[in-house]
Amino acid sequence: MASEDSRGGRPGLTVVDREDVQNRAVEAGLDALDASPNLPDAPGPGRVFLRSVLPPLVFLALLVGVWELAYLAELKPSYVLPSPGDVAQKFWETVQDGKAAEAVWTSLTRGAVGFAMSLVIGTLLGLAMWWSRWLRAAIGPIVSGLQSLPSVAWVPAAIIWFQLSNAAIYTVVLLGAVPSIANGLLGGMKQVPPLFDRVGRVLGLSALGRIRLVLLPAALPGYLGGLRQGWAFAWRSLMAAELITYSPKLGQGLGQLLNIGRELSQMSLVITAITLILVVGVAIELLVFAPLERRVLNRRGLTMR
């Protein structure tokens, strides 16, 4: 064949080699020109403070200012609307006598255990629903329905089933978080482009290998979204459950602290408890989920700025 001759012939080879060297030089140039430029350096601490930390602080200060003015104007009696100073003092008291730490610890460990159980059950449920079309059709609508049902609605049922116990609390937490996690995983897996699975098959990966090495990593962003929502729902459900299942043998979580405030008509304690609940929620979001999500999205070049 003519083309064979011109490729295989010794004298021609040098031409091919020279062509090749030139081609490689062009290629290297294209790569240098084409490759997406490096992202701008991360902003320094000063900028981060100005952009992300200062605005919420300013807003918070304004809020407290308006609150103080409302207090000074005596819009409401002080047992209904205490001054910011009163609340700050109560907050400090609660922190100092260890009640705050105790309540946060009790709720947080409960939340963590409940979330861990939800994680296992939700993940298995999501996988099973992906695996079996029949199961998906059968329980998919119920799982989605549960997701929009406020889990506080389960508290009376849980108390009737399990009395005032940790089991009742965990039941409510699970019913709150499991549907989000299962749906998040299922949604993530459904969104994986079919092309990825075809790649796995062309490469000769087994069915299990394709799930482990292709499908699950591809579904990770959706799964993480589900986990994040699952935690938010678990935390809310936990507060609702703790607020209602008040019993001395259950220890004192943040919800119970809230309940004491209500029974003693101590508005400053109520606001203290609300603040603690908020702080824990924000802290988990900022310390656990935000960095995790950022890392996953960064790796895939999906970061939004």
Next chain:
Amino acid sequence: MSTRSATVEAPVQPREPRHVPAAPSAAVRVEGVSQIFERGRPPVLEGMDLTVAAGEFVCLVGASGCGKSTLLHLIAGLTQPTSGRISVSAERPALMFQEPALLPWLTASGNVELALRARGLGRAERRAEAERLLRVVNLEGHGGKRVHELSGGMRQRVALARALAQDSSVLLMDEPFAALDAITRDVLHEELTRVWAEQGLSVVFVTHNVREAARLGQRVVLLGSRPGRVVREWQADIPQPRTIESPGVGALATDITRELHREISRHGQ
């Protein structure tokens, strides 16, 4: 290649595809393959015959609806034909898609290593082999980059390295350069020609770009549309090194285009 004896004066000779005797050393043999996706719909492929000799570079051209991609997926074993026989000399042909289809959570090297992992290579071996393959596609030093940090041409080269990592003697390519700019495409043509010659691969290259087919192929097969079948073939005896501007390439492309237009016009009537 005695079986395909009467090598005709390049570049303009029609061939009767049905009567090509199967070469004993065929890399890919497609015999009377038909593919119907839905009952009652016209077949995507009908009575398709195609033989690719070991070490041969064959380009398939055709308009939309000629079943080019379907044929490649059949040869790759991703789908089964409705009727007919397909045999491939390699256990598992490598396939490059139109998109690079790189997995975005892996690095360039990680994508290549995945193919090596599927072959059962150990971790250290995978790393070294991936490095070597990235060097083959001129991407030395880019192995640690994430997919989103690579340009379109670089991604397609990683995909080529991943296909080579399958260590298959048959490489199937489904319009792999369609989405690239002209300069990058020229460079990759050169790259591919070199890799093909060095590794002694059998290549089936699908494209709708006639000039690309004439530039790359030793043989160009024109497929008709609805249903897909072989209309005509050309032996492209244009000396290497070729470029997209080589006179022989231009002449062959003109001829194929004329035939392609005739085939397409048929459908408008």
